[in-house]
Amino acid sequence: MIGGASVEDALTLWASSLRNVKLRIRPLFTQRRVAASAGEFLDGLLGNEPRKTGWMRAEAAGDPGPWRQQAILGRGRWDADALRDVVREYALETLSDADAVLVIDETGFLKQGKASCGVARQYTGSAGKITNCQIGVFASYVSRHGHAFIDRALYLPKEWTEDRRRLKAVHVPKNVEFATKPQIARRMITRAIAAKVPFSFVAADTVYGTGMIEALLRNAGKGYVLGVAANRVFHSWGKPELVSGTAATIAQSLPKTAWRRLSSGEGTKGPRLHDWAYLELADLEASEFNDTLCRRMDTRPLDPPQHRQWRSGLLRHLVSQGHADDKAGGGRRSSLGYRG
Numbered sequence: 001m002i003g004g005a006s007v008e009d010a011l012t013l014w015a016s017s018l019r020n021v022k023l024r025i026r027p028l029f030t031q032r033r034v035a036a037s038a039g040e041f042l043d044g045l046l047g048n049e050p051r052k053t054g055w056m057r058a059e060a061a062g063d064p065g066p067w068r069q070q071a072i073l074g075r076g077r078w079d080a081d082a083l084r085d086v087v088r089e090y091a092l093e094t095l096s097d098a099d100a101v102l103v104i105d106e107t108g109f110l111k112q113g114k115a116s117c118g119v120a121r122q123y124t125g126s127a128g129k130i131t132n133c134q135i136g137v138f139a140s141y142v143s144r145h146g147h148a149f150i151d152r153a154l155y156l157p158k159e160w161t162e163d164r165r166r167l168k169a170v171h172v173p174k175n176v177e178f179a180t181k182p183q184i185a186r187r188m189i190t191r192a193i194a195a196k197v198p199f200s201f202v203a204a205d206t207v208y209g210t211g212m213i214e215a216l217l218r219n220a221g222k223g224y225v226l227g228v229a230a231n232r233v234f235h236s237w238g239k240p241e242l243v244s245g246t247a248a249t250i251a252q253s254l255p256k257t258a259w260r261r262l263s264s265g266e267g268t269k270g271p272r273l274h275d276w277a278y279l280e281l282a283d284l285e286a287s288e289f290n291d292t293l294c295r296r297m298d299t300r301p302l303d304p305p306q307h308r309q310w311r312s313g314l315l316r317h318l319v320s321q322g323h324a325d326d327k328a329g330g331g332r333r334s335s336l337g338y339r340g
Contacts, residue, residue, distance in 0.1 A: 018046070024086050028078045037068045038078075044069070084151060088195065091141060091148040096198055100143035104185045104204040106155070108133040117170040120157045137181055139188045141197070150197070151188045155181055182210045189213065193220050201225060236281040243279055251277065 022039045029035035044057030054066030063069065108124025110133045123130045139151035160166060161178035179187075185208045192199070201223030204213070209226035217224045228247050236243035243250060254277050264272040 018042075021090065024090060025083060028082055028086070030077070034072070034076055034078070037072050037076075041069055041072050085195070087148075088141075088150040088197070091150055092197065095141055095143045095145045095148060097143035097145060098198045098200065100141060100199040102189065102192055102197070102199045102202045103140045103142055103147075104137070104188065104202060104208050105140070106135055106137045106181060106207070108135050115170075117172065118154050118156045118160055120159060122157060135181075137184045137188070139185075139192065141199070151191060153184045153188065155179075155184065182208050182213055186213055186216055189216060193222075234281060236279075238282055239280060243281060250279070 022035075022042065025038060026035050029038055040061040040063075041057065044060050045052060047057075047060050049056045049060060054069045057069045058064070058066040061069070106125075108122075108126040108131075110124075110127060110131060111119045112132070113119070114132075116134055118134045119132060121130055121132055122135060124133045124135060127133070135155040137153050137155055138149055140147055141150045156167075156172070156176070156178065158178050160172075161176070167176070185204065189202060199222070202213070202217055203225045204227065206227035206229055209228040209232070213226065214224065230246065230248040232247045233245065234243060234247065234250060245253075258277045259275045260277070261273055261275050264274060266272070
């Protein structure tokens with residue numbers, strides 16, 4: 001028995017749900033054979049194969065070679081952003097909650113060559129160093145019901161956006177220009193708000209703790225927990241106790257009783273522990289920003305000392321967990337890029 005239902009009932013439900021998903025994405029494909037290939041591609045991703053290469057997906061689908069599978073990602077004419085919207089709406093049907101959190105984070109996909117779109121020597125937390133990789137920025141929707149990716153974008157370094165011939169070779173549209181990771185994140189948040197995605201605040205790492213994202217969220221009446229650099233300066237106003245100085249100085253001046261240790265889940269090296277302290281910087285009118293502006297700071301007093309970090313990591317791990325789940329399911333090959 002599974003959740004009070006028999007195995008047969010559970011399998012029937014899964015099959016019905018999968019058919020429903022295929023019906024949802026069917027309008028994105030103008031040709032029946034392309035839609036059929038997309039359905040088989042989805043079947044392959046959900047299969048038991050340890051690695052989801054084109055050849056293995058083709059074999060699972062009964063194709064003589066990977067060409068139909070590869071055509072879906074490369075030569076097929078369909079709107080990837082429209083598919084993103086379908087996925088978002090599908091996820092929200094189950095996960096929607098007014099107290100949900102929109103988590104913004106990036107991850108790297110290690111590469112060997114130089115041909116993959118956006119590949120360059122750049123830092124990725126996946127490897128913990130500067131290495132040859134692609135970087136994707138992702139938005140994960142997190143609620144008490146679960147979590148799922150609802151947006152994604154490939155980061156293109158300047159060495160790519162300044163080389164139009166290189167962009168053309170991988171079918172990047174002519175109107176694509178360089179965008180920083182915070183700018184990419186701002187677009188994702190803007191899309192979520194425009195689509196009326198219900199969430200109470202945004203959590204993101206220090207890369208995204210910028211004024212442009214703060215201003216967007218304040219004006220939208222959304223809260224935020226954004227990581228900041230240790231040298232970021234803060235000032236309070238209208239409060240009995242003055243708060244002023246860099247994030248590091250303020251944190252070091254707080255008594256031990258001000259801190260509360262919380263776990264953000266299990267990591268590869270054990271529990272992800274963060275020490276949090278809450279400080280109010282100002283009282284703002286609800287009609288202006290709909291909340292009290294505050295900053296939350298945390299430290300990770302791990303050994304060795306270089307692992308000490310400033311971040312809004314209470315929920316960030318769910319993005320990396322989503323990628324870990326994808327890898328555990330066999331999604332070890334990234335499909336970031338543009339089709340042409």
